[in-house]
Amino acid sequence: MATENKIALVTGGSRGLGKNMALRLAQKGIGVVLTYNSKQEEAQSVVTEIEALGQKAVALQLNTSDVRSFDAFYEQLKTALQDTFMTDRFDFLINNAGTAAYASFADTTEEQFDEMVNIHLKGIFFLTQKALPLLNDGGRIINISTGLARFATPGYSAYASMKGGVEVFTRYLAKELGARGIAANVVAPGAIETDFGGGHVRDNAQINSQLASVTALGRVGLPDDIGGVVAFLCTEEARWINAQRIEVSGGMFL
Numbered sequence: 001m002a003t004e005n006k007i008a009l010v011t012g013g014s015r016g017l018g019k020n021m022a023l024r025l026a027q028k029g030i031g032v033v034l035t036y037n038s039k040q041e042e043a044q045s046v047v048t049e050i051e052a053l054g055q056k057a058v059a060l061q062l063n064t065s066d067v068r069s070f071d072a073f074y075e076q077l078k079t080a081l082q083d084t085f086m087t088d089r090f091d092f093l094i095n096n097a098g099t100a101a102y103a104s105f106a107d108t109t110e111e112q113f114d115e116m117v118n119i120h121l122k123g124i125f126f127l128t129q130k131a132l133p134l135l136n137d138g139g140r141i142i143n144i145s146t147g148l149a150r151f152a153t154p155g156y157s158a159y160a161s162m163k164g165g166v167e168v169f170t171r172y173l174a175k176e177l178g179a180r181g182i183a184a185n186v187v188a189p190g191a192i193e194t195d196f197g198g199g200h201v202r203d204n205a206q207i208n209s210q211l212a213s214v215t216a217l218g219r220v221g222l223p224d225d226i227g228g229v230v231a232f233l234c235t236e237e238a239r240w241i242n243a244q245r246i247e248v249s250g251g252m253f254l
Contacts, residue, residue: 007031007081007090008234011064011127012097014043016194017144020227021094022046026055028231031085033077035062035097058084064097065118067126074130081134091139092234093131095124095166098144100196105157113158120162125169138181140234143170145188145245151253163188167245174243183242187230190249192221216251225250 012018013034036043043059050057148160173184193202
């Protein structure tokens with residue numbers, strides 16, 4: 001499966017890890033459809049960067065927590081695929097979009113919990129389900145989890161619980177879609193310097209230092225540590241990796 005003429009859909013591709021994934025996919029010759037929630041200018045800037053790499057790209061608005069909007073989104077996607085790529089199918093679905101909710105278990109509200117369910121579990125479940133008619137046989141699904149689904153850091157009980165659900169969901173995808181030759185895997189980043197969760201890993205020197213101290217390779221991660229792993233999972237070399245959780249954390253809390 002050469003990557004030329006393949007197309008990836010990356011949710012939350014306008015900044016942070018999603019932007020890095022989109023750029024690294026483009027560097028491998030893969031066309032990119034990226035989604036954004038509200039930052040249209042940032043998304044369009046990523047499209048411009050991808051086009052500068054000689055690859056086609058398009059940005060579409062999507063609220064991944066609003067399941068009722070998914071049918072209309074996929075109609076938009078069909079049009080974009082025809083207009084930009086002259087096709088009606090895509091190959092790789094990367095469920096990256098998300099936000100964090102930081103609160104102790106005792107203080108987590110029902111509203112925070114429901115937001116995490118909708119963004120990180122229900123949204124991914126049904127966005128993937130509704131993608132199936134447009135996803136080519138032999139394609140790949142890559143779901144983004146977190147190191148927090150393996151080790152417990154107080155304050156992330158709701159967020160991490162949803163990611164644990166995503167990891168189980170991914171194994172079911174691999175089992176049920178295997179007949180179509182579609183592989184499904186999880187990439188689970190550790191602590192990364194982005195604006196995710198208010199940017200505290202990037203901007204708070206004390207937190208950054210503490211996290212580096214519990215990481216075997218002695219630093220926190222950067223977006224460039226993650227995007228290439230996602231891109232690799234969309235290559236022919238990764239064809240036999242299926243139903244796996246690949247933690248990309250530099251060795252946190254070993």
